Amino acid sequence: MIYPNNAAEKLGFLEIKALVRQKCLSEPARELVDKIQPQTNAEQVEKFLHQAHEFKTLLTADDPLPVDHMYPIRPLVEKARVEGTFLLEEEFHRVLLSLRTVFALIRYFNERTGKYPYLDMLLEHLPIENSIIRNIERIIDDRGKMKENASRLLLDLNQQIQKSEMEARKRLESVFKAAQNNGWTADGNLTIRDGRLCIPILAENKRKLKGLIHDESATGQTAYIEPEDVFHLNNKVRDLEFERRREVVRILTELTTLLRPHIPLLLSYHGLLTKLDFVRAKALFAIDLDATLPEIGKTCETNLVNARHPLLYLSAKAEGTGGVIPLNIKLDETDRVILVSGPNAGGKSVCMKTVGLLQLMFQAGLLIPAEPNSKMGIFRQVFADIGDDQSIESDLSTYSAHLSKMKHFTTFANAKTLVLIDEFGTGTDPQFGGPIAEAVLEVLNSKQVRGIITTHYSNLKAFAGKTDGLENASMLFDNAAMKPLYVLQIGKPGSSYALEIAQNIGLPKEVVRLAKEKIGEHQQNVDALLINLERDKKEIHDTKAAINKREKELLIKQREYEELRSYIDDNRKELLYQAKAEAKQILKDANKLVENTIAEIKSVQADKEKTKAIRSNLHQAIDKHTQAKPLVKKIVADNKDVDVDQTLQVGDWVRLKDSGTEAQIMEIAKNKNLILALGDLRTVVKPNKVEKLQGKEKKKAAKRFNSVSTGDAADxxxxxxxxxxxxxxxxxxxxxxxxxxxxxxxxxxxxxxxxxxxxxxxxxxxxxxxxxxxxxxxxxxxxxxxxxxxxxxxx
Structure with a gap:
């Protein structure tokens, strides 16, 4: 699929695999990473991509995955497969830990059946065979050692060994104490020689104690003797230990025999662990890259939106130098081949390598650092001509190496081939290299290939401008500051800025002048035209950026206006409602007052003086209602909104109108809302919902807050x-x-x-x-x- 064999390495795919490999927990998963290759089967690619995407979602938005122990089971199972062999205690312990992890993983996904359909495929409906774990746990403890009571005989032997060791120790200490009392011993306590406890005896007294001499000190003044009585007891212990070892081997052999029928299932468990570790590594790498799952196209097309070169992105992220300028590029039926031109060190090769590397990653089942609305198809072949492949052994010059690749490209390329060519046509006399490159490009275009080609040749730019299926593009360059912008612009060719860069670097003016004369007036005019186009494109690009910024500001203003209008509408409704309610109440009170007045006048039988007094009371009540403050003023005072925040500052004390709770302003948000601290809690309210505390009220609130804070500080x-x-x-x-x-x-x-x-x-x-x-x-x-x-x- 990939030609030549070193193309993947030159695009950086091997470095990507090395980074994924670092994320694996087990060696079998690392071996799977080493085998990663771009696939051409659409269903397989889709499955791999969705598995990585689902695992990424699991790691970022679900409970942690139970992957405590992931020891490779296969080597142990292959050892157990042979009749008569047995696994050691520590090997059974590794199998036990791995099986516990496997069963925890199966339960984890069983609890989420249907949530991760592509990851469920890895489980293959594997059962949880608890009998395997029970058999091992009956024999092996959590430290990886055989249990004392693994069998009746083992328990009996362990007890006999313990009893004999205690008896031998007791007897040895008795002999040692007697020797000390007789003055036979040298300085020091009991010591071990040849695996036996011995008594240090002075050399002149070694014949006075019956026993076996195991060693002497370097000076020869001390002999290390195992007493005769103890010697026989120790031999008994040694015999018992041999018996114990035979029993341990018998138990391990029996346990291995019980394990042998489950070998196919154990190998499936091993495969599950390996595949989950492998997919987990891809998901962790995707998290580092901020990679996503693009739309999978059914045709050979590529539409990258805000794509970033993975290695450059990780490097910039590690160094903290800021982000990588994203790439937007599209290869489809209309624009099959993009011819990228522009200045040296302007990003042409990075643009081409980004497309090639992301395509390889995509077809290898790795998520890519681009927007989710990107779209990528599947190519059957990827041909790349990058760098200098001259070979002394093959008698190939630089240009011969390029031509040999062009021969392969023009012979085997088709509509499902992605072609990547860097510095097309270089390596020989431009007078001949340009036409040959143009002829190759014409043949490739006739084969409907897709591709990215970088060049400086003017004849190729002109050819692309007048040929269907080919599209010019350039890397933007700031010709005022004389620095590249690393932004790809589709539609127009770019200048190489050779003379401008030479002049900026400091090449003598005479050299630059002579070069201009030798280039010729026509070529200078063409280059000047390209530079002007480049300048126009930069101005358009800057203008679009300014317009986008202005649009965002207008959207913010529009949102604020809508919120303000909504707030005013709500206040107006509340004002009308309260006004109607108060008017209704005033009318009700007035009717009641009139009725009461008439009733009182009737009750006094229209007595002149009493009627006068009653009328006086009526007028006083009317004056009282007349002098009351208008409802509008009251409501407006209670609902100050737009300008209230101008008088409030961070640190001010306020009271919530609806609850009377006192709080301190911790922050004023951009939308003018207040962020208040109420004890341990924070809340966000609108400015019209609070009233500012002044004077004594403010001091009391601050005092209460300090007393609470002191208590908080203590706890x-x-x-x-x-x-x-x-x-x-x-x-x-x-x-x-x-x-x-x-x-x-x-x-x-x-x-x-x-x-x-x-x-x-x-x-x-x-x-x-x-x-x-x-x-x-x-x-x-x-x-x-x-x-x-x-x-x-x-x-």
Whole structure:
């Protein structure tokens, strides 16, 4: 599929595989990564891509995957397959740990049946055979050692050995004490020689103690003797240990025999572990790249939106130098071949390699660093001519090597071939190299190939401009600052800026002048035209960027206007409702007052003086209603909105109108909403919902807050442990602790999130970056947890 054989290496695909390999936990998975090759089967490519995508979703949005132990089972199973052989205790322990991981993984996916359909394919409906684990657990403990009671005979032998050792030790200590009392011993205590406990005896007294001399000191003044009585007891212990060893071998052989019928299932378990580890590595690499699943096309086409070269992106990310300028390019039936021109070091080769590398990654089942709305098809062949392949052994010059590749391209290329050619036509006399390159390009175009070709040749630019299926493109260049912009512009060829770059570098003016004369007036005019086109394209590009920025600002203004209009409409409705309600109440009170007045006049039988007094009371009531403040003023006073925030500042004390709760302004958002601190809690309210506290009220609120804060400070712990938590729960706890730390003025916070796959650590640090009160954060010292602990410092 790939020609020549070193094309994948030159595009950077081997480096990608090496980075994925680093993410694997087991050696079998690393071997799978080594075998990764671009595929041409559409169903297979789709399956691999969806598996990586689902695993990425699982790692970022689901519970942690139980992958505690992933020992390779296959070598142990192959050993157990042979009749008469047996696995050692530590080998059975590795099988046990791996099986526990396998069963935990099967249960994990069984609980999520249908959620990850492509990952479910890896399980192949494997059963959980608990009898294997039970048989091993009956014999092997959690330390990987055989249990004392693995069999009745083993238990009896262990007890006899223990009893005999104690008897031998007791007897030895008795002899040692007697020898000490007789003054026969040298300085020191009991010591081991040849695996036996011995007594250090002075050389002149060694004949006084019956026993076996195992060793002497370097000076010859001390002999190490095993007493005769103890010697027989130790021999008994040695015999018992031989018997125990025979029993251990018998038990392990029997256990291996029980394991042997399950060998096919164990190999399936091994395959599941390997494949899950392999797909997990691809998903982790995709997370590092911020890679996504593009749309999978059915035809040979490529439409990359905001694509980034993976290796350059990771390098820039590691160095913290900012992002990589994204690439937007499309290869389809209309524009099959893109001819990229422009200045040296302007990004032409990177553009071509980005397309080629992402295509190889895509067809190898790896997610790509581009927008999800990108679209990629499947090519049956990828031909690349990159760099200098001259060979002394094959008697090939640089140009001969290029021509040999062109021969292969023109012979075997077809409509399902992606062709990548760097610096097309170079390596020989331009007078002949240009026409030959044009002829090759014409043949390739007639074969309907897709491809990216970089060149400086003017005849190729002209040919592409007048030929269907070919499209010129250029890398933008700032000819004022004399630096490349690394932005691909489709539709027009670009200038090489050879004379401008030579002049900018400092080549003598006389040399530049002579070069201009030798180039010829026609070529200078063409180059000048290209430079003017380049300048126009840059102006258009800058104008479009400015328009986009202005559109975003207008959208923000429009959103603010809509919110303000909605707020005013709501206030107007509330105002009318309250006005109607108050008018209704006034009318009701007035009717009642008139009725009461008439009733009182009737009750006094229209007495002149009493009627006068009643009328006086009526007028006083009317005056009272007349002098009352208008409802509109009251409501407006209660609903100050647009300009209220102008008088409020961070640190001011306010009271919530609806509840009477006092709070302090911690922050004023861009949309003018207030972020308030109420004890341990934060809330967001509109400015019209609060009233500012002044004078004594402000002092009382601050005093109460300080008393509460003092209590909080006494109870507050600057250490937060979120290990084992789900991401959402961990961030919730982090928010609560950070809020308290900010309110009581605590300078720093220690967050224990563990290492693991680094997912929780990444989310914690992303949250800290967005928290306005965090000045910076750093890892703990390597001896005290390293990157499993984060220290956050508060402004």
């Amino acid at each position: 507050f712990s600057p250490e937060l442990d979120v290990r084992g938590m789900r991401t959402e729960d961990a961030l919730h706890q982090l928010e609560l602790v950070l809020d308290r730390a900010v309110m009581i003025g605590y300078p720093s916070l220690k967050i224990l999130h563990g290492k693991g796959d680094g997912i929780l650590r990444r989310f914690v640090r992303e949250y800290l970056r967005k928290y306005s009160h965090i000045s910076h954060f750093e890892d703990e010292h390597a001896d005290r947890g390293g990157d499993g602990v984060t220290y956050a410092y508060i402004k």
